[in-house]
Amino acid sequence: MMDNEQRPTLAGTDSPGSAAETEAAEPPDPPSSLSPRLFPPTVKERERGASFPQSERSRAFRRRFFPDAPSSLWNDWRWQLQHRIRDLAGLARVIRLSADERAAVARHTGPLPVGITPYYASLLSETDPDQPLRRTHIPVGGEYLRTEGEADDPLGEDHDSAVPGLVHRYPDRVLFLATGFCSTYCRYCTRSRMVGGGEYTFSHGQWERAIAYIEQHTEIRDVLLSGGDPLTIATEKLEWLLARLRTIRHVEFLRIGTKVPVVLPQRVTRDLTRMLRRYHPLWMSLHFTHPDELTPEVAESTARLADAGIPLGSQTVLLKGINDSVPVMRELMHGLLKLRVKPYYLYQCDPITGSAHFRTPVAKGLEIIEGLRGHTSGYAVPHFVIDAPGGGGKVPLVPNYVVESGEGRLLLRNYEGHIYSYPDA
Numbered sequence: 001m002m003d004n005e006q007r008p009t010l011a012g013t014d015s016p017g018s019a020a021e022t023e024a025a026e027p028p029d030p031p032s033s034l035s036p037r038l039f040p041p042t043v044k045e046r047e048r049g050a051s052f053p054q055s056e057r058s059r060a061f062r063r064r065f066f067p068d069a070p071s072s073l074w075n076d077w078r079w080q081l082q083h084r085i086r087d088l089a090g091l092a093r094v095i096r097l098s099a100d101e102r103a104a105v106a107r108h109t110g111p112l113p114v115g116i117t118p119y120y121a122s123l124l125s126e127t128d129p130d131q132p133l134r135r136t137h138i139p140v141g142g143e144y145l146r147t148e149g150e151a152d153d154p155l156g157e158d159h160d161s162a163v164p165g166l167v168h169r170y171p172d173r174v175l176f177l178a179t180g181f182c183s184t185y186c187r188y189c190t191r192s193r194m195v196g197g198g199e200y201t202f203s204h205g206q207w208e209r210a211i212a213y214i215e216q217h218t219e220i221r222d223v224l225l226s227g228g229d230p231l232t233i234a235t236e237k238l239e240w241l242l243a244r245l246r247t248i249r250h251v252e253f254l255r256i257g258t259k260v261p262v263v264l265p266q267r268v269t270r271d272l273t274r275m276l277r278r279y280h281p282l283w284m285s286l287h288f289t290h291p292d293e294l295t296p297e298v299a300e301s302t303a304r305l306a307d308a309g310i311p312l313g314s315q316t317v318l319l320k321g322i323n324d325s326v327p328v329m330r331e332l333m334h335g336l337l338k339l340r341v342k343p344y345y346l347y348q349c350d351p352i353t354g355s356a357h358f359r360t361p362v363a364k365g366l367e368i369i370e371g372l373r374g375h376t377s378g379y380a381v382p383h384f385v386i387d388a389p390g391g392g393g394k395v396p397l398v399p400n401y402v403v404e405s406g407e408g409r410l411l412l413r414n415y416e417g418h419i420y421s422y423p424d425a
């Protein structure tokens with residue numbers, strides 16, 4: 001069913017990271033208070049521990065479902081990739097599937113296969129099909145329903161591809177699709193048409209053509225590496241790409257969009273961060289969905305990236321029944337700030353084919369922004385945007401705080417609903 005899934009690297013040219021990147025020591029039991037929601041590890045705690053933290057939850061999961069894997073393997077990102085849960089039998093071993101899930105997984109063909117790292121699987125509810133994280137990673141029948149306005153490529157990325165794998169939509173920046181592989185596959189993925197297999201291919205030659213295009217276009221000052229997930233590429237290959245882009249004088253800075261630090265936090269090895277810090281200014285957008293993702297492991301991966309001087313921003317897709325409430329979103333945004341991740345974008349879910357069961361009304365996003373703005377730190381309030389279908393780019397949406405305008409004044413509504421007059425020049 002999923003035989004056509006791509007390897008975790010450039011097709012035919014690559015292999016996952018070297019053994020030297022593995023941090024294999026058996027970690028001590030984390031202190032019971034080490035909940036990142038309350039208590040991210042201090043610099044000293046992180047420096048003391050050469051190994052990767054393991055929450056009680058993932059430790060119990062490992063012992064139950066992977067009893068032959070010591071922590072040294074569990075903390076090896078390559079082991080995590082090799083032992084991803086990819087089919088019905090693998091899922092049924094760790095989760096009591098509903099009839100809907102079972103039928104949907106059995107029916108799946110093509111890109112966006114099932115793929116879940118053992119670490120991330122440890123965060124899923126064994127019994128509750130409605131648990132938010134479970135809903136984002138296990139297919140259900142709703143995926144196969146096509147509703148009006150949906151499309152396989154709703155953002156028109158293929159149309160804006162300057163060369164294969166390079167989207168040039170905005171004048172001064174490009175989206176560099178470096179790989180079609182992800183360590184886990186999100187069921188609401190905007191690029192579901194191209195990740196995890198299918199007709200899209202990624203190769204070294206494609207990288208070269210994309211780089212040549214960037215070299216020729218001196219207006220490009222910002223390159224965003226995405227995919228697929230660039231942090232699934234072996235460190236030395238990724239370094240080759242970053243170094244190559246860095247030689248282009250008009251490229252002022254690089255960005256990486258990734259979910260790996262959230263779903264495969266063990267990938268953020270010291271070797272990786274040592275390499276990344278050589279290519280500053282380098283920014284990173286991390287894809288978070290729900291506060292249940294804020295584990296000790298993720299506190300560690302984000303701390304390592306932040307300590308490497310990489311400014312971290314978050315991107316979150318608004319999803320029905322998963323994170324579409326002010327309390328859930330507030331908890332997520334507050335948790336991110338404690339991990340030194342600035343909430344950046346809250347996306348209205350794109351109308352990809354089979355996404356109706358994930359999409360909320362736009363009014364829900366505005367309600368959430370209204371519930372955050374003024375009620376908590378401004379840093380905790382992301383930009384709510386719709387990526388305009390057909391390639392229009394991101395359009396920001398804000399609640400209407402201007403009640404009336406004219407005659408040299410604005411009537412403004414504040415977060416408490418009080419009205420204030422401002423003399424408009």
Ligand code: SF4
Pocket residue numbers: 181182184185186188189190191192195227228229258259287
């Ligand atoms: S990690 Fe990103 S690219 Fe991969 S499936 Fe999830 S949303 Fe899509």
